[in-house]
Each structure stands twice: as structure tokens, then as C-alpha cells.
Amino acid sequence: MSGRTIVRGGTLVDPAAGINGRRDLALEGGRVAAVEARMEAGPGDEEIDASGLLVTPGLIDLHVHVFAGVSHYGVEVDPTCLAKGVTTAVDAGTAGAFIFPGFRKYVIEVCETRLKAFLNISCVGLVTGAETNPSIGELEEIRYAHVPSALAVVEKNRDVILGIKIRLSANLARNGENELPALKLAREAADAAGLPVMIHTPKSSLPLPRILAEMRRGDILTHCFHGHESGILNREWKVLPEVRQAIERGVHLDVGHGKGSFTFRVAETAMRQGVLPGTISSDLHRYNVNGPVFDLATTVSKFLLLGMPLEQAIERVTSAPAAVMGMAGLVGTLRVGAAADLALFELQEGRFEFVDTFNETRVGERRMVPKMTIRNGTVRALDGQLVPRSVQKSVG
Ligand SMILES: [Zn+2]
Known part of the structure; x- marks a missing residue:
């Protein structure tokens, strides 16, 4: 039996739950098992370091x-x-x-x-x-x-x-x-x-x-x-x-x-x-x-x-x-009991060019960059690339 996965140290942004702040999450059995200000990993738990990153419900x-x-x-x-x-x-x-x-x-x-x-x-x-x-x-x-x-x-x-x-x-x-x-x-x-x-x-x-x-x-x-x-x-x-x-x-x-x-x-x-x-x-x-x-x-x-x-x-x-979609509560939030589908992003600061469909370019000061995707409790992508199933391993 594998233990829980603890996502630690990130800034959780979960508008449905009214949360924008540091939270740790525990994932178990494909669901969110706990959301707390601070959590320690127990024996057998996998730990994911989310410090410096935004943690959001998996995007839809x-x-x-x-x-x-x-x-x-x-x-x-x-x-x-x-x-x-x-x-x-x-x-x-x-x-x-x-x-x-x-x-x-x-x-x-x-x-x-x-x-x-x-x-x-x-x-x-x-x-x-x-x-x-x-x-x-x-x-x-x-x-x-x-x-x-x-x-x-x-x-x-x-x-x-x-x-x-x-x-x-x-x-x-x-x-x-x-x-x-x-x-x-x-x-x-x-x-x-x-x-x-x-x-x-x-x-x-x-x-x-x-x-x-x-x-x-x-x-x-x-x-x-x-x-x-x-x-x-x-x-x-x-x-x-x-x-x-x-x-x-x-x-x-x-x-x-x-x-x-x-x-x-x-x-x-x-x-x-x-x-x-x-x-x-x-x-x-x-x-x-x-x-x-x-x-x-x-x-x-x-x-x-x-x-x-x-x-x-x-x-x-x-x-x-x-x-x-008629799926409120199951996806799009990380409340306890919701699907363990989440995403970690780096919110980069700098000068970034963005282009619209009339070719107008504007400069923004923030950019959300995908760093990790967790689907059904499992890490499935890192740095915008899928993690092949065959080489999937725990990320600590
Ligand atoms: Zn279309």
C-alpha cells in the first residue's frame, strides 16, 4: 500500500474554497484528503516540494x-x-x-x-x-x-x-x-x-x-x-x-x-x-x-x-x-473530497510579450508557466512535458 502524497509549501489559489495563501495538501486514493496550513509527511508518504510555486486546481x-x-x-x-x-x-x-x-x-x-x-x-x-x-x-x-x-x-x-x-x-x-x-x-x-x-x-x-x-x-x-x-x-x-x-x-x-x-x-x-x-x-x-x-x-x-x-x-x-460542466465540487477546486487533479505553476515576473489574434503585441509583467501536473493523485507532467508512464517515479 502506498501512502499519501503531500504537496508542501506552495501558495494555494482555490477561488471556490476562498483560499489564496500558503497551504499543504494531502492526496490519497485519487482525492484531496486534507488541506492544512502545515502538514508533515509520515512514513510511506511521498512529498512534493511546491515552495515558490502556485498550486491550483487542475485547470479546465x-x-x-x-x-x-x-x-x-x-x-x-x-x-x-x-x-x-x-x-x-x-x-x-x-x-x-x-x-x-x-x-x-x-x-x-x-x-x-x-x-x-x-x-x-x-x-x-x-x-x-x-x-x-x-x-x-x-x-x-x-x-x-x-x-x-x-x-x-x-x-x-x-x-x-x-x-x-x-x-x-x-x-x-x-x-x-x-x-x-x-x-x-x-x-x-x-x-x-x-x-x-x-x-x-x-x-x-x-x-x-x-x-x-x-x-x-x-x-x-x-x-x-x-x-x-x-x-x-x-x-x-x-x-x-x-x-x-x-x-x-x-x-x-x-x-x-x-x-x-x-x-x-x-x-x-x-x-x-x-x-x-x-x-x-x-x-x-x-x-x-x-x-x-x-x-x-x-x-x-x-x-x-x-x-x-x-x-x-x-x-x-x-x-x-x-x-x-455540471461538475462543481468534483473538479475545479481542491476542497477535501475533490479529485486529486492539480497543477503547479511558476508565476514569473519580468517583461513578457503577448500577441493577440490581430497581431497586437503587449508587454505583461507576469507569466504563468506550467511546472507540474498531478492527475488522479499521480505526477503526470513536469515543465510542460508529459512524464512517460514507464519512467514515472516519485518526485521529491
Ligand atoms: Zn473552436
Whole structure:
């Protein structure tokens, strides 16, 4: 019998528990067993020295694309999520009904990152897209938005499917012609399934208020700070009243940085007007993993640079997305009894350049750098790299 793992000396930031200070944690049986100001390791306990580091609940990324090898967007999930401090991720509609069984079998069930998904209303999902040659949007053919197929897959995968995803961009939907019909079909599927919709709006031919009119409590507006048509600001750089009304009725704003969907000026302008994102997510995929996104911690660092306090930023990658997933208390916090999924970061101070998706560079003074990921009580990554299972050993 192995003993407990004691994570000692770090600064615990656990917004759900109201903690930002030095704490030691004991992990046992895949759960958090104790959180105390100071703890001594007993005989048989493994000890991890977290001094000088931030200790957070394993981060949760509400928007990634990890169907590698099937979608042109897909990246491998464990090297891009688990290795970088993300212990729970949500694939945002890479798979539609026709390919979801393969996504479940070959990705969800074999990766170590805790992975859930939104199902694309287009049954082909993101096998094609604007970036492929030929460039063919998943809603070029409205018959792909097939409600019965989506519902059948939802019923078989309720344990992992959180909702329905739709991308509303004119160039993905027959010059916009199919956008409204497909949006209504996504709404119909989500309602029939009793699940929310997650909607992408950059470059939509539909005005954002028309899209928001279809959105209800629990639905997610991702890419909320994009700088294209159908964004949250009007021409005078004021947040649209329809956006405030949507937030009031419980529509959730998610960052979904991506390769084209995060603009410093939009984020800063909206936040100054009191509109904050509910969750910070990366929209990590093949075209941004080598910049400007890199990883979720870098996206969090961009919000620190914009003036968001550390606790508020951490909340938006831990307990806030956990609540969206219906998993509050199990993940996104390190309260006693929660999953032993945690991440250790170095909060570096200096001058660091960050780039948005309009190529604007800003200099921040802090940067969160992943140092260790613990999943289910076991050290699974060091310095941003996975620890191979075969050479895994205790880290003291
Ligand atoms: Zn995306």
C-alpha cells in the first residue's frame, strides 16, 4: 500500500474554497484528503516540494480541438492539455454525429486528460473547414445539420456530451445562407436533448442580436472578445445592450482565444464597461498551438496583463468552467473530497510579450508557466512535458 502524497509549501489559489495563501495538501486514493496550513509527511508518504510555486486546481479548458488525425484542427490532447496544467478539457464540436463514436473510442477513452465534448450540429464535424483545400465549411450543405443523428449520438454518450456546438461564419455556411436555418436546428437539437448550445459567431452574416435572440440561460457564447463582424461591441465601441440582456438571463461568455478570436482592445474595452468573461478558454488547435495561444496558462497570463486579479483569472479556469460542466465540487477546486487533479505553476515576473489574434503585441509583467501536473493523485507532467508512464517515479 502506498501512502499519501503531500504537496508542501506552495501558495494555494482555490477561488471556490476562498483560499489564496500558503497551504499543504494531502492526496490519497485519487482525492484531496486534507488541506492544512502545515502538514508533515509520515512514513510511506511521498512529498512534493511546491515552495515558490502556485498550486491550483487542475485547470479546465472549456474550448479545445483534440481529434488529432481526423480533424485538420486536431492536436493531441495530453501533450497540449495535461502537460500544460490542464487536467480537464472540453472539445468544442470537433466531432459531429458521424465521427463521434471514433472520437469517443480513440480519444476520450484513452487520453489521461479528463475530456468531455460538445457535439457539432453538423454531422461531419470539423473534418473540413475554411482552412482545408478544398475549403468546405461544415454547414455548406444544410442537410449536414441533422437533428435525429445528433440526438441519437447524444443519447448514447450522455456521460461525455455537454451540449451542441455550432459555428456561425458566413464562409462556412454557403455565404451565410445556411446560418439561420442551421442555428434553428442546433437550437432544436439542444432543446430536445435538454442541453445547452455553444455558439461561435466571428464573421457571421447574422447580426449578434439575432443570434443572441436564440440563446437562453446556460447557453455559451464563445469567442466573446473577437474583433470581427458580429462581435459584442457596436461601432462606437460600446457593449451592445442585447449582450447585457443575454448575460442577465444567464447566457455565458467564454473567451475561446483561437487563431482569430481574441483581440486585446475588444477584451479591454468590454471589461472596462463591466462585461467580464465567465470562463477563460484557449480554443487550442493546430493553427494556434505554436502561437499565439500556446497553452491555457498563456491565455490566463493575457488576462493578468489586462488587469484581472489572479484569483479572478484562476476562478475562470477552475470553478467557473466546472460549474458550466455540471461538475462543481468534483473538479475545479481542491476542497477535501475533490479529485486529486492539480497543477503547479511558476508565476514569473519580468517583461513578457503577448500577441493577440490581430497581431497586437503587449508587454505583461507576469507569466504563468506550467511546472507540474498531478492527475488522479499521480505526477503526470513536469515543465510542460508529459512524464512517460514507464519512467514515472516519485518526485521529491
Ligand atoms: Zn473552436
